[in-house]
Amino acid sequence: MPFPLRPIALALISAAALPLGAGAAEVSVAVAANFTAPMQKIAALFEQDTGHKAQLAFGATGKFYAQIANGAPFQLLLAADDTTPGKIAREGLGDGGSQFTYAIGQLALWSRQAGYVDDQGQVLKKTDWRHIAIANPRLAPYGAAAMQVLERLQLLQTVQPRMVQGENIAQTYQFAASGNAELGFVALSQIVENGQLREGSAWRVPATLHAPIRQDAILLKTGQGNAAAQALLQYLRGDKARAIISSYGYGF
Known part of the structure; x- marks a missing residue:
């Protein structure tokens, strides 16, 4: 919707x-x-x-x-x-x-809901969520990395119809934080401090699934x-x- x-x-x-x-x-x-x-x-x-x-x-x-x-x-x-x-x-x-x-940079898949995202990212394969927030891949390198992850996992075709696009990674985080999107590919820096997850649940995406975010x-x-x-x-x-x-x- x-x-x-x-x-x-x-x-x-x-x-x-x-x-x-x-x-x-x-x-x-x-x-x-x-x-x-x-x-x-x-x-x-x-x-x-x-x-x-x-x-x-x-x-x-x-x-x-x-x-x-x-x-x-x-x-x-x-x-x-x-x-x-x-x-x-x-x-x-x-x-x-x-x-x-x-x-x-480090990419993460995040939900504001505790226990929603598993530590392997298998939630991406489920069908009970409606929206996933991703930064515009043409403007934001974290968005480009997220698209690479979905392609590598062969999930792009099934996930793409449910994508909502943020202008930048800050707006992308807001979509997920507000609940407008159940999931969001965000920067790890937006959800952790002193090495601890501030709230919700997250999958720290392996760096092998996308090009380095230098x-x-x-x-x-x-x-x-x-x-x-x-x-x-x-x-x-x-x-x-x-x-x-x-x-x-x-x-x-």
Whole structure:
């Protein structure tokens, strides 16, 4: 049964109203939606430790690429894949030498209902659920990975008629969290913290069922010469950031 889909707005962390301290700078960062929770924590520590401020916008990597190509004033991109930053570098929109993998994503099949998803994903073969949420595979790498999983399991034809598509992984999670979809292919980072499932039930999808979700950062052309942008790239490689990233289920 169809149901209305409500677009999710970009989440923003605004810079504080107080003036920046001496030597401090500000950087505008486009962040893949799956990385929302860890990046919010990292940004707070980054400001505390360096004095620099990060303005964060969260959304689909594919949409961010289109915005950057059309002159959006982002200075850093934290993508949900490694191909988009590579494309940005080839097109002269970013510094290819700055590109690095800040996290390797983990896909999960999740339901807000405890005990609903088994630890082998066999629930996908059942017929008593109506909807499964998947991020738009053309825009969101986690959506592309979900489609690869279904193809590998030879379930795409039976599951596809019941798919509802989120614009990005944040909207996809909302469809499952609201109950509009009984199941959702989401980022593990959206449902765990400190290694523990926050609610519901989930199958951690084996990485062998899809291409690696390498999430790369890149300094954009507009960020060259920005001290905060350079500092944040370095901070993401540090122990404090990596501890946060790992606590949300990402690899390196």
